Amino acid sequence: MAGNKDIQYDCVIVGAGPGGLQAAVYLGRYCRSVLVLDRGGGRTLHAKEIENFLGQPLISGRELIETGISQALRFGARIEKKTVSAVAKGPGEGVFRIETTDGAFFTGRFAIVSTGARDNLPRIKDLQKFFAKNFFTCLDCDGYRMRGKKTVILGNSESALRLALAVKQMYTNRVTVALAGYEPPPGYREALENEGIEVIFDEPEGLLGEAELEAAQFKSGRRVACHVVLSNYGYTLNDSFLAGLGLKRNPSGKYETNRHFESSMRGLYMVGPLAGNDQAVIAAGEGAEAAIDINKRLVELNMAGGL
Ligand SMILES: Cc1cc2nc3c(=O)[nH]c(=O)nc-3n(C[C@H](O)[C@H](O)[C@H](O)COP(=O)(O)OP(=O)(O)OC[C@H]3O[C@@H](n4cnc5c(N)ncnc54)[C@H](O)[C@@H]3O)c2cc1C
Numbered sequence: 574m575a576g577n578k579d580i581q582y583d584c585v586i587v588g589a590g591p592g593g594l595q596a597a598v599y600l601g602r603y604c605r606s607v608l609v610l611d612r613g614g615g616r617t618l619h620a621k622e623i624e625n626f627l628g629q630p631l632i633s634g635r636e637l638i639e640t641g642i643s644q645a646l647r648f649g650a651r652i653e654k655k656t657v658s659a660v661a662k663g664p665g666e667g668v669f670r671i672e673t674t675d676g677a678f679f680t681g682r683f684a685i686v687s688t689g690a691r692d693n694l695p696r697i698k699d700l701q702k703f704f705a706k707n708f709f710t711c712l713d714c715d716g717y718r719m720r721g722k723k724t725v726i727l728g729n730s731e732s733a734l735r736l737a738l739a740v741k742q743m744y745t746n747r748v749t750v751a752l753a754g755y756e757p758p759p760g761y762r763e764a765l766e767n768e769g770i771e772v773i774f775d776e777p778e779g780l781l782g783e784a785e786l787e788a789a790q791f792k793s794g795r796r797v798a799c800h801v802v803l804s805n806y807g808y809t810l811n812d813s814f815l816a817g818l819g820l821k822r823n824p825s826g827k828y829e830t831n832r833h834f835e836s837s838m839r840g841l842y843m844v845g846p847l848a849g850n851d852q853a854v855i856a857a858g859e860g861a862e863a864a865i866d867i868n869k870r871l872v873e874l875n876m877a878g879g880l
Contacts, residue, residue, distance in 0.1 A: 582608045584867055585671050585681030587657045588811075590615045592687035592844035592856035594641035599864035601648025605871060608679055609645065610671065612656040616689045617853050620714070621705045626854050637853065657814050660684060662838060669840065682874070683840050683867045687860060688811040690846040695727060695804060698779030698790070707786035708802045712736060713852055716744060719801050723747040725789045727777050728805035729755040734765065736805050741768050749797050751775055751789070773797070810847055833866035834859050842867065 586593040589611035600607045620634030655673040669684040709715035737750040749771040775791035788796045821829040821837035828843045844859035
């Protein structure tokens with residue numbers, strides 16, 4: 574099936590999270606033709622209460638996305654529900670061809686990838702019941718909710734130990750870190766003991782409680798009473814459709830970009846956790862920066878007679 578093969582958009586944006594939608598709002602306001610392709614169900618939608626977005630004392634992720642979609646539509650962006658399966662680029666300053674799983678394709682002079690990431694979650698009972706309420710995955714997003722509360726940190730790497738020390742420093746004296754299949758390097762045990770952080774070696778099995786979380790259950794049968802669980806298994810980028818493009822990455826696995834969020838492939842921009850920190854507010858700023866840069870390039874290209 575062919576897509577809108579006769580239309581060449583100024584920019585095709587993959588992903589309608591805060592990064593992609595903010596870029597669409599800017600490009601729409603520049604009167605550029607913009608197509609946003611999104612499969613639905615992104616990470617921001619799971620955030621129940623966002624309290625760090627300037628000017629928005631309290632907004633849910635869903636409300637942020639729904640408002641962003643209507644803002645982008647108001648400025649002329651087109652939004653289609655599609656799952657992108659591949660991105661390819663013509664030679665030189667060539668046009669991007671974006672393929673979707675239903676066999677359609679779309680072309681754009683520039684492309685922005687803002688497909689975010691998905692949490693690596695432990696397979697434990699009643700996770701969904703407490704997710705984003707008492708069970709969190711991100712210190713920057715939800716750490717402040719742990720103030721004074723008994724917190725269990727789940728993990729399998731040094732990162733969980735550092736997180737436990739940070740949570741103790743910032744929010745609460747009552748911290749247990751539960752390690753599954755991981756032995757702390759020398760020195761860490763003493764550091765944790767000195768801080769009064771309990772360390773247990775056990776695999777999580779479930780979350781217990783009715784309206785509120787009461788305890789974390791472990792495979793050995795142990796129960797640790799707690800109000801909050803912070804899971805530290807990281808996340809996986811939604812980027813499989815970029816395989817084969819040979820884009821440069823930094824040692825942490827994120828994509829290398831310049832200060833306008835253009836990747837190592839000219840004309841292809843990456844925003845959100847693909848490029849850096851995983852925060853809705855940061856992804857939105859990066860989307861704005863990418864859009865401003867793309868617009869400047871379009872002005873120059875059009876003055877010079879096009880691609
Ligand atoms: C529970 C929770 C709470 C959070 N709380 C906060 C908070 O309080 N403050 C804050 O700043 N941040 C918070 N975040 C983080 C925030 O959600 C992320 O930083 C944000 O999602 C990044 O925005 P994004 O636009 O890059 O990606 P996303 O919001 O993840 O959007 C990506 C979009 O791309 C789509 N997509 C993915 N792959 C494809 C594909 N192949 N084809 C088409 N579409 C695709 C997805 O479906 C999704 O709609 C929270 C996250 C979670 C999970």
